Amino acid sequence: IVTVNCARLLKADHHATNGVVHVIDKVIATTTNTIQQVIETEESLETLRAAVAASDLNSLLESEGQYTLLAPTNEAFEKIPRETLNRILGDPEALRDLLNHHILKSAMCAEAIIAGLTMETLEGTTLDVGCSGEELTLNGKPIIANKDVLATNGVVHFVNELLIPDSAKTLFELAQESEVSKSTDLFRQAGLTSHLT
Numbered sequence: 001i002v003t004v005n006c007a008r009l010l011k012a013d014h015h016a017t018n019g020v021v022h023v024i025d026k027v028i029a030t031t032t033n034t035i036q037q038v039i040e041t042e043e044s045l046e047t048l049r050a051a052v053a054a055s056d057l058n059s060l061l062e063s064e065g066q067y068t069l070l071a072p073t074n075e076a077f078e079k080i081p082r083e084t085l086n087r088i089l090g091d092p093e094a095l096r097d098l099l100n101h102h103i104l105k106s107a108m109c110a111e112a113i114i115a116g117l118t119m120e121t122l123e124g125t126t127l128d129v130g131c132s133g134e135e136l137t138l139n140g141k142p143i144i145a146n147k148d149v150l151a152t153n154g155v156v157h158f159v160n161e162l163l164i165p166d167s168a169k170t171l172f173e174l175a176q177e178s179e180v181s182k183s184t185d186l187f188r189q190a191g192l193t194s195h196l197t
Helices: 035-041 043-054 058-062 074-078 082-089 092-100 171-176 181-189
Strands: 007-016 019-024 067-072 118-120 126-132 135-138 144-151 154-159
Touching: 035 043, 035 058, 035 067, 035 144, 035 154, 043 058, 043 067, 043 074, 043 092, 058 067, 082 092, 135 144, 171 181
Parallel strands: 067 154
Antiparallel strands: 007 019, 118 126, 126 135, 144 154
């Protein structure tokens, strides 16, 4: 699937006497903001704005290049337990891993993100693309709220849930999601939870 500033190419290579015509499915608007400026002007990305500033990613998101930012909305941050959020926000390394897990190494318009695709993040992890009815899913969750906000250095998709990589989780959080959850209960009953958190 070929896109031009996130407009889908419908018909290519119509030759004319004075050039070539390609037919696309929408009008291309002028783009002047960087990804960082998109974050700074969107009210629904207030928490993300603070997180980006705290992790020193401003310069990356202002720089030349082509990135895709899966931008967690304020709602996405509110869905995770306050204790977990405070822990990640207070740990520069975990916070950077979390944010890099939401940045792709190339510009990917929604039209070009298809089920079955595996996308590599800046953190070096991968996100699996699927679909649920008409909705795209990432790692099994239909989370994309607003697609194809264009920037001069890439594209932004707003997402309604945080995609937390393993590197930003505690041993306790990892164990709860795995086949050793019973062992986790034993640690808790023995009063040793603090060692896992």
